[in-house]
Amino acid sequence: MPNTEERCFAKSIVEVCQWRGIHQSDSIAYRFLNNGLDDCETLTCGQLLARLRSIAGHFDVGDGGERAILLFPSGFDYISSFYACIFAGIVAVPAYPMVSHSEHVRLRVIIRDCNPRYILTTSALKDSLLQWLEKEGLTHTTFRIIVVDEVANSDVEPRHVISPGEIAFLQYTSGSTGNPKGVIVTNQNLLHNSTVIYRKFEHDAHSSVVSWLPPFHDMGLVGGIIQPMFAGFTANIMSPMTFLRRPLRWLQAISLYGATSSGGPNFSYKLCAKHSNSKQMEGIDLSSWRVAFNGAEPIHAQTLKSFSEQFAPYGFSHEAFYPCYGLAESTLFVTGGSPREVHQQITIDSEQLSLGRAVPVVERPDVKTVVGSGQVLGNEVLIVDPQSRRVLNDRDVGEIWVSGASVAQGYWQRPEESEVVFQAMTEDGRGPFMRTGDYGFFDAQELFITGRLKEVIIINGKNYFPSDIEGSVQALSSVFKADAGAAISIEAQGEQLIVIQEIERSQRHVYSVETLESMIKEHCFTVHGIRPHEVICVDQSHIPKTTSGKIKRLQVRQDYIQGKFRGAQA
Numbered sequence: 001m002p003n004t005e006e007r008c009f010a011k012s013i014v015e016v017c018q019w020r021g022i023h024q025s026d027s028i029a030y031r032f033l034n035n036g037l038d039d040c041e042t043l044t045c046g047q048l049l050a051r052l053r054s055i056a057g058h059f060d061v062g063d064g065g066e067r068a069i070l071l072f073p074s075g076f077d078y079i080s081s082f083y084a085c086i087f088a089g090i091v092a093v094p095a096y097p098m099v100s101h102s103e104h105v106r107l108r109v110i111i112r113d114c115n116p117r118y119i120l121t122t123s124a125l126k127d128s129l130l131q132w133l134e135k136e137g138l139t140h141t142t143f144r145i146i147v148v149d150e151v152a153n154s155d156v157e158p159r160h161v162i163s164p165g166e167i168a169f170l171q172y173t174s175g176s177t178g179n180p181k182g183v184i185v186t187n188q189n190l191l192h193n194s195t196v197i198y199r200k201f202e203h204d205a206h207s208s209v210v211s212w213l214p215p216f217h218d219m220g221l222v223g224g225i226i227q228p229m230f231a232g233f234t235a236n237i238m239s240p241m242t243f244l245r246r247p248l249r250w251l252q253a254i255s256l257y258g259a260t261s262s263g264g265p266n267f268s269y270k271l272c273a274k275h276s277n278s279k280q281m282e283g284i285d286l287s288s289w290r291v292a293f294n295g296a297e298p299i300h301a302q303t304l305k306s307f308s309e310q311f312a313p314y315g316f317s318h319e320a321f322y323p324c325y326g327l328a329e330s331t332l333f334v335t336g337g338s339p340r341e342v343h344q345q346i347t348i349d350s351e352q353l354s355l356g357r358a359v360p361v362v363e364r365p366d367v368k369t370v371v372g373s374g375q376v377l378g379n380e381v382l383i384v385d386p387q388s389r390r391v392l393n394d395r396d397v398g399e400i401w402v403s404g405a406s407v408a409q410g411y412w413q414r415p416e417e418s419e420v421v422f423q424a425m426t427e428d429g430r431g432p433f434m435r436t437g438d439y440g441f442f443d444a445q446e447l448f449i450t451g452r453l454k455e456v457i458i459i460n461g462k463n464y465f466p467s468d469i470e471g472s473v474q475a476l477s478s479v480f481k482a483d484a485g486a487a488i489s490i491e492a493q494g495e496q497l498i499v500i501q502e503i504e505r506s507q508r509h510v511y512s513v514e515t516l517e518s519m520i521k522e523h524c525f526t527v528h529g530i531r532p533h534e535v536i537c538v539d540q541s542h543i544p545k546t547t548s549g550k551i552k553r554l555q556v557r558q559d560y561i562q563g564k565f566r567g568a569q570a
Contacts, residue, residue, distance in 0.1 A: 012162045012187040013194070013226055014052070014086045020232065021049025029229060032075055033238040037249065037256055043076045048083070050153055051076070055084035057156035058146050059118065064089030064160055066117035067170065069110065069143075071095050071125060074215055074239045077148045079225055081120045085169070086187065089160035090118070092169040093182070094216040097125065098132060102544075108136060109180055110172055114412055120146045164188035170412050171218050171328040174546035182412030183328045192405040193222060193331035194230040196378040200336045201261055201291050201322070205232040208288075210259040212243035212250050212268075219264075219296055222332040247271045248280045251311070255284045263293030263322065266300055267483050267549065269307040276310045287315030291339050293322040297550065298449070298467045299371040301345055302475070318342070325373035325449055329421070329434055331406045334381065335447045336374035344372030344446045350528065353450065354462035358395040358441045368468060372446040379404030382426070382433065383441055386453060389427040397441045397463075399453055401426075401433035408434075439465070455553050457489040457497060459530060464497070466553060472527055473499065473520050479507045480516075484543050486556040496533035499524065500556060500565055505540050513537050536565050 010016055020027065025046030032041045043051075059068075068090045072078035078094075085092035093114055096103045121129055126147055133139050168190050170182035197203070211224030215237075228235035236257045243250050251272060254262050269292075294304070308318040323343050324336035337343055347369045352359040361367055379402055383392045386399040401424060410418030425431035439456065440449045451465030458464075469487040474480045484502035489495045499520055503513075511519075517535040525531040542565065544552040559565060 010191060011164050012086050012166075012168065013190055013230060014083055014162065016230055017045070017049060017052065017083055020045040020229070022046075024232075025049075028234045030076065030079060030225075031234060031236045031257075033236060033242070033249075033253055035242065037253055041076070043079070048080060050155070051080040052084040052087055053156040054151050054153045055081055055120075055146070055148055056088040057154055058151060059084075059088045059090055061159055063117055065091060065167070067091045067093050067114045068118035068120055069093045069095050069107075069114075069116045070216075071097060071107075071119055071121040071129065072148075073097050073122075073125075074237060077122055078215055081148050082169070082221075082225070086162065087160070089162065089166060091167045094169065094171065094221060096214070096216050098128065104132065106172075106180060110182070111138065113172075113180075114170055114182055116143045118144050118146055120148055122149050123147050162187065164191070167409075171221070171408075173328055174217070174550050181414060181417070184409040184412055185328075185331055186409060189331045189406055189408055190222070190226065191230075192378065193333055194227055196406060197223065197227050197333050198231050200324075200333070200338075200374075200377055201227075201293075202339050203227070203231040203233070203261065207231060207233045207260045208236070208257055209233070210236045210238070210250065210253045210257060210262045212238045212240055213264055214240045218326070218328045218332045223293075243268070244271075247275050248277075251281070251284060251286060251314075254286060254289055255314075258288040260288055261291040261293070262289060263291070263295070265296040265549070266294055266298060266303050269294065270300075270303045270482060273303070273306045273310045281311075281314055284314045286311060287317070289316060289320050291322045292316075292320040293324050293336070295324040295326055295373070298451075298471070299323050299373070300471060301369045301371050304343075304371065323371050323373050325438075325440075325447060327436055327438075329408050329436065330379070330402050330404075331408060333406070334379060334402055334436075335376050337372070338374075343374075344443075346370055346372070346443060346448065350468070353397065354464060356397045356463065358397060358443065358448065358450075370448045370450065372443075372448050373440075374447065375445050376447070379406060380433075381447065382430075384424075384426060384433075386435075389425070391426055391428070391430075392441075394442050394444070397439055397450055400436040400438045400440045400447070400449075402436060403431070403433045439463075457487065457495070459489065459495045459497065464528060464530060466551075469497075469499065469524060469528060470501075470551075473501055473523060476519060476523055477511075477516075479504055479510055481540060483549070483551075484540070486543055486551050486553050488553055488557040488560065490533070490557065490561065492533060497524070497530055498557075498560055499532045499535045500543065500560065501535070501537050502540050502543055503537050508539070536560075538565055 028042045029045045030043045168187045172180040213220030326333045349359045349361045382401045383398040384401045392398045423432040424435045437453045439451045466487040470485040481502040486500050516537045520535045544555045
């Protein structure tokens with residue numbers, strides 16, 4: 001396998017695919033784990049190269065730069081199709097399979113935004129896709145449907161000269177703070193970010209990954225599918241639904257395949273700790289797990305502690321935790337720690353945090369423990385006052401700005417928004433930087449994330465982060481469903497706090513709704529120094545979320561104003 005420097009000079013990830021397909025044709029590139037861990041399928045590097053060439057042969061000559069929506073469940077058809085697009089110069093557009101109403105809405109937005117020439121899918125999904133397209137009035141548009149599992153193998157020679165600056169794919173954002181936007185990721189962006197991940201995770205050809213992450217999002221695609229191909233090791237992939245139904249299957253797979261690198265958002269570790277039982281963990285050995293990355297949503301110190309305590313008897317090391325920070329607008333990865341080093345945590349004064357300063361204090365009720373998200377490599381990251389654009393000092397809280405070769409080129413067909421987000425200049429003329437929309441601070445070169453700029457609640461001149469309020473409320477009682485609440489603000493004779501919280505279905509009769517709502521009001525006043533204008537406890541599945549599980553707080557606010565939230569049934 002070429003070394004990292006040689007990979008960096010490749011024009012695209014497909015060049016790495018081609019090298020491995022020729023020189024390591026029998027090596028397993030991907031292993032897909034079906035319902036049973038022993039029930040698996042494999043795709044060698046040689047087979048992958050043959051499949052991507054065959055699929056690429058079905059694109060019309062001269063269509064370079066056209067968009068192709070990838071509509072697949074997790075599996076080899078999706079992976080082969082993604083690489084085939086890059087091979088042919090087609091812009092891949094990963095999309096979620098149409099399962100729920102929200103995914104139908106999302107797909108409609110994506111199709112109308114990117115105007116695709118192709119939709120790639122499977123024979124199992126074709127009929128439902130055609131029915132949906134007809135219902136949406138999209139049957140007479142100009143795109144072609146390619147049913148990938150019906151494509152015969154054929155050795156298609158390259159008909160397109162790939163360049164580093166070409167668009168590799170459009171990564172549509174989750175839409176947690178608005179409509180999904182297509183982030184323009186080039187071949188160069190992808191290779192640079194893959195190199196950064198390779199170095200920060202200390203990967204090599206002997207590494208191994210288990211990924212349950214949705215391949216339609218940046219973490220699952222760049223981290224779970226592209227990184228193993230780039231680094232030269234096998235990726236063991238399971239469906240996200242398999243993980244959600246049986247979370248411990250993830251840990252069983254790590255043990256079975258000796259994975260060195262695996263991870264997910266904070267909720268995945270919480271879910272495993274919640275469902276842990278000795279019978280399912282019998283014979284499990286997690287000692288190979290060297291990088292347990294945690295990102296994509298707020299990282300809770302208590303979750304890391306609980307997971308470590310639950311799974312230390314099975315070989316899991318607390319030092320394996322690897323909190324990191326990234327976003328689609330920077331391809332994926334921005335900051336992370338060093339394997340085998342304990343991640344950083346800092347306990348700060350909540351009152352001072354609301355005023356924009358991270359002041360370390362000892363433990364007491366009105367404090368917040370923040371988990372560090374590592375250090376910068378391969379990019380420049382600043383903390384900036386979003387109003388004055390002044391670069392801030394250590395422990396000053398501001399917006400996170402990023403510059404570097406991993407930063408994407410902008411949003412598809414949104415020049416004005418791209419200018420604002422991707423061409424930001426500091427007060428003293430430094431730039432351009434990409435504005436992440438996230439709040440955070442540096443402490444001794446370690447980045448700490450505190451919240452989202454668009455979602456910050458400002459009352460009486462103080463900043464309150466929704467995730468802080470939501471997390472502390474959910475820690476009050478097991479009656480409150482984890483990761484299923486929203487703290488928002490409305491204008492009602494000044495800004496006012498509203499808290500909406502789901503109740504666990506199995507425990508909703510433990511307390512009256514009125515008691516629960518009073519409990520939340522008193523807690524918010526005692527811990528955060530703010531009394532909510534209104535608290536509404538609702539039944540499960542009432543809080544809108546994105547396809548990646550993030551709370552859609554802007555939609556919650558709109559729904560609240562429209563009176564859509566009703567209290568939980570007594």
